[in-house]
Amino acid sequence: MKKKIGLFVLAIVIIGAAKFYYDVNLNYNFKAISEGKVYKSGVIPPDELEDYIAKHNIKSVIDLRFPGTDDLVNNPEIPEQLIVEKEAIEKIGNVNYYNVGSRQVPDQPTVDKFLKIMDDSTNYPVLIHCHHGEGRAPLFSAIYRMEYEDIPNEEARDETRVLVKWSSFDDGKPKGEFVKNYKKRSSK
DSSP, X not given: OHHHHXXXXXXXXXHHHHHHHIIIIISTTOEEEETTTEEEESOOXXXXXXXXXXXXXXXXXXXXXXXXXXXXXXXXXXXXXXXXXXXXXXXXXXXXXXXOOOOSSOOHHHHHHHHHHHHOGGGOSEXXXXXXXXXXXXXXXXXXXXXXXXXXXXXXXXXXXXXXXXXTTSTTSHXXXXXXXXXXXXXX
């Protein structure tokens, strides 16, 4: 019995690791937030951007990376990489590139800049991305859902991750508390 449980746990770990590898390294954490309207991801290599943009008819890319964070492990946001992405998007043509550099938990001016872009219907469909597609991109996707789809805060928070528990969106964690306490513009 212990051997079966051990094998089951091992299978779960292997499946989880394979899914993580696929999501991060092959699919870049790309996900539809609102099909045909808003997508989120991690960094998509410049030579693959055109395919994603064409496939989903993306009109605008919002890059949440903040140049020069000097965090080469978690968020290696090197200004040259942001420039390469911007230039790749400009070569595609008819796609807007916005850099709304944000810390892990945004300040109000950053949220306002994001909302101004999202208020413009000509920007849709939109791709929102950060470095890994696991922190800021889901957080700004939650802001989008609360503001434009009238999704309650707790539901928006729950949808940021498969498991909210033990993630950066958990109760008491800065991102989780930000989403839980977010006040829509009409509520302010």
